[in-house]
Amino acid sequence: MTQSEKGLTEWVAQPATDLRSEHAEGPCWDPRLDALLWVDQFDGIVYLANFDHADRQLQIRHRYQVGSPIGAVVPCAAQGSGWLVACAEGFAHLTESGGVTLLGQPEAGRDQAIRMNDGKCDPQGRFWAGSMAWSKQAKAGSLYRLDERLDVRTMLAGTTISNGLAWAADGATMYYIDTPTRRVDRFGFTASGELRDRRVAVAIPPGDGEPDGMCIDQRGNLWIALWGGSSVRCYSPDGVLLAVVAVDAPQVSSCAFGGPTNRTLFITTSQEDMDEVTRRTHPQSGKVFCVDLDVAGSPTSTFTGTFPAAS
Numbered sequence: 251m252t253q254s255e256k257g258l259t260e261w262v263a264q265p266a267t268d269l270r271s272e273h274a275e276g277p278c279w280d281p282r283l284d285a286l287l288w289v290d291q292f293d294g295i296v297y298l299a300n301f302d303h304a305d306r307q308l309q310i311r312h313r314y315q316v317g318s319p320i321g322a323v324v325p326c327a328a329q330g331s332g333w334l335v336a337c338a339e340g341f342a343h344l345t346e347s348g349g350v351t352l353l354g355q356p357e358a359g360r361d362q363a364i365r366m367n368d369g370k371c372d373p374q375g376r377f378w379a380g381s382m383a384w385s386k387q388a389k390a391g392s393l394y395r396l397d398e399r400l401d402v403r404t405m406l407a408g409t410t411i412s413n414g415l416a417w418a419a420d421g422a423t424m425y426y427i428d429t430p431t432r433r434v435d436r437f438g439f440t441a442s443g444e445l446r447d448r449r450v451a452v453a454i455p456p457g458d459g460e461p462d463g464m465c466i467d468q469r470g471n472l473w474i475a476l477w478g479g480s481s482v483r484c485y486s487p488d489g490v491l492l493a494v495v496a497v498d499a500p501q502v503s504s505c506a507f508g509g510p511t512n513r514t515l516f517i518t519t520s521q522e523d524m525d526e527v528t529r530r531t532h533p534q535s536g537k538v539f540c541v542d543l544d545v546a547g548s549p550t551s552t553f554t555g556t557f558p559a560a561s
Contacts, residue, residue, distance in 0.1 A: 258491065258492065258493055258494055259484075259492065259493040259494075259544075260493065260494050260495075260496065261493070261494075261495045261496070261541045261543065262495070262496045262541070263482075263495050263496065263497050263498075263515070263517050263539035263540060263541040264306060264539060264540060264541065265498075265534055265537045265538070265539055266301070266306060266307055266308045266516065266537070266538050266539060266540040267299070267307065267308045267310070267537055267538050268537070269297075269310070269536075269537065269538075270521065270535070270536035270537055271290040271293070271295075271518075271520075271521075271536045271537075272290055272291075272292055272293055272520070272521055272522065272536060273290060273291040273292050273293075273503070273520040273521065273522045273536070274288055274289070274290060274291075274503060274518035274519055274520060274536055274537070274538055275288065275289050275290075275291045275321065275322075275368070275463070275503045275504055275518050275520070276288055276289045276291075276320075276321060276322040276323055276368060276369070276463070276503075276504055276518070277463075277504055277505065277506040277508075277516045277517070277518050277538065278322075278323055278324055278325070278370075278506050278550060279506055279507065279508025279509075279512070279516070279550050280298070280325040280333075280550070281325070281549065281550050281552070282325055282329050282552075283298070283325075284300075284301075284510075285298055285299060285300050285301070285311060286298075286299050286300075286301055286308060286506075286508055286516055286538075287323045287325070287333065288323075288516075288518055288538060289320045289321070289322070289323055289335075291319055291320060291321060292319050292522075294315060294316040294317055294318050294319055294320050294337065295313060295314065295315055295316070295320075296313075296314040296316060296320065296323050296333070296335065296344060297310055297312075297313055297314075298310070298311045298312040298313075298314070299311055301508070301509055301510075301514070301540075303509055303510050303514070306540055308538060308540075314344060314348050315348075316335060316337050316342070316344065316350055317350060318337045318338040319337065319338075319365050319366070320335050320336065320337040320366070321336040321337065321365070321366040321367040321368055321369060321379060321380075322335065322336040322366070322367070322368050322369030322370065322379055323335045323336075323344070324369065324370065324371050324377055324550075324551075324552065324553055325550065325552045325553070326343075326552060326553045326555070327375060327552040327553060327554050328556070330346060331556075332344050332345040332346050334353075334377050334396070334553050334555075335350075336366035336367070336368075336369040336377075336379035337366055338352060338355060338366070339355040339356070339357035339358045339360075339364060339365075339366070339381075340352070340353065340354045340355035340356050340357060340358065340366065340394070340402065341353040341354050341355070341366075341377065341379065341394075341396050341402065353396065353400050353402075354394075354396060354400065354401070354402035356381075356392070356394055356402050356404065357381050357392075362383055362385070362387065362390060363383065363384040363385070364381050364382065364383055364384070364390065364391065365381065365382060365383075365384055366379055366380070366381050367379070367380050367381060367382050367391070367411065367412050367413060368380060368412060368413045368414060368415065368462075368463055368504065369415070370415040370416070370551070371550075371551040371552060371553050372395075372417055372421075372424070372439075372443060372551060373417055373421045373551055374421075374441065374443065374554070375398060375551060375552060375553055375554030375555075376395050376396065376397045376398065376443055376553075376554075377395070377396040377553050378393065378394065378395050378396075378405070378415055379393075379394055379396070379412075380392065380393040380394070380406075380409055380412020380413070381393075381394070381409075381412060382409070382410065382411050382412055386410065386411060387410075388410050388430070389408040389409065389410055390410070391408075391409040391410060391411070391412050392404050392405075392406060392407050392408075392409060392412070393405045393406035393409055393412050393426070395443060396553075396555075397443070397555075398553075398554045398555040398556075399555070400555055405443075405445060406426075406445070409428045410428055410429070410430045410431075411428060411429040411430060412427075412428060413427040413428065413429050413461065413462050413463060413464070414426070414427035414434070414461065414462065414463045414464025414465075414474065414475070414504070415427075415464065416464050416465055416466040416472060416548075417439065417466070417548075417551075418466070418470055418487070419468070419470060419548060421439065421441065422438065422439055423436055423437065423438065423439055423487075424436070424437045424439040424445065425437075425451060425464065425466070425472060427461045427462070427463075427464055427474070429460050429461055429462060429477070430460075432453065432454045432456070432460065432461065433450050433451075433452060433453045433454060433461070434450075434451045434452040434461060434464065434472060434474065434485070435448055435449065435450060435451060436448070436449050436450070436451035436487070437449075450489075451472070451485075451487060451488070451489060452472060452474070452485045452489045453489060454474070454476070458476060458479050458483070459476030459477055459478040459479020459480070459481065459502070460476065460477045460478055460479070461474050461475070461476060461477075462474075462475040462476065462477040462502065462503050462504060463475045463503055463504020463505055463506075463518070464504075464505070465505050465506050465507055465515075465547055465548075466547070466548050467484075467507065467543075467545045467546065467547050467548065468545060468546050468547065468548055469545055470486075470487055471484050471485065471486055471487070471492060471545075472484065472485050472486075472487065473495075473505050473515065473547075474505075475502045475503055475504045475505050475517065475518075476502055477501050477502060477503060477520075478500055478501065479500075479502065480496065480497050480498070480499065480500050480502065481494050481495055481496055481497055481502060482494075482495040482497065482502060482505050482515065482517055483495075495515065495517070495541055497517055497519065497539055498532075498534045498539075499519035499520075499532055499534045499535040499536070499537065499539075500532055500535065501519055501520040501521070501522060501524075501535060502517060502518075502519055503518045503519060503520050504517070504518045505517045505518070506547070506550075507546065507547020507548070508547070508550075509540075509542075511546060512546040512547050512549065513542055513543050513544070513545065513546045513547070514540050514541070514542050514543075515540065515541050515542075515543055515547070516538060516539070516540050517538065517539040517540065517541070518538055518539075519534070519535050519536060519537055519538075519539065520535065520536060521535045521536040
């Protein structure tokens with residue numbers, strides 16, 4: 251950790267695995283297993299890995315093939331109940347033995363090819379995840395909420411590239427990224443999961459990269475992965491830049507807190523759309539990185555719906 255001339259705190263992340271995914275995305279710490287989850291989005295793979303904090307390395311424990319592109323994975327609350335994933339044209343349940351059961355598929359039957367993207371559980375244990383067009387057509391996607399009864403509801407329509415989500419510690423504010431807007435929006439959030447009073451919280455300056463995945467720390471500050479920006483940047487809730495984590499890969503896709511003290515920031519990166527020359531120029535692209543910070547992250551929220559334990 252260093253201090254820049256502008257007074258910013260600066261860190262440098264290091265690769266935590268030699269594995270190069272095509273498009274690593276959606277890191278999530280599973281508090282039941284003390285392990286990291288992430289996905290290789292277009293190959294439809296969920297990785298589960300232990301983290302050796304002394305060596306600062308991930309050791310892959312399991313590799314699950316979901317069978318369709320996948321945008322996000324979140325743990326279910328009960329031990330042995332597996333995970334929920336945003337995949338195919340909506341949501342699915344993944345068991346610890348690798349079984350996949352499709353749940354609500356709100357994008358099924360559309361004329362346009364749509365896929366699921368980033369997602370996360372809210373403090374009440376409901377799973378939120380967004381969709382987007384494969385073509386990235388403007389306003390073709392939506393943000394959905396899967397509740398504990400497995401009912402799906404559209405919470406925002408007309409989104410383009412639905413990405414990062416985070417909730418303030420008091421549960422009264424939700425933060426949301428629709429990447430082409432180049433901003434993080436703040437919503438008032440009710441216990442029943444309703445959104446109100448949309449406002450801009452953070453605006454990302456041109457040239458700094460595009461906001462992608464996001465997480466929040468215990469101080470209420472937002473850590474935002476910048477696609478094309480080779481970094482994760484920390485902003486206060488009112489949009490002041492506080493810190494920068496440098497990442498040796500240009501396409502930084504998402505970030506999540508985890509590790510033994512919840513002070514390790516795990517960062518996913520991508521090789522999406524890179525030609526062979528660019529892949530050789532940026533050989534760390536597609537890896538998961540990590541860095542220890544001076545603040546802990548908010549605990550992972552898990553899905554509270556009930557599923558049978560894996561056999």
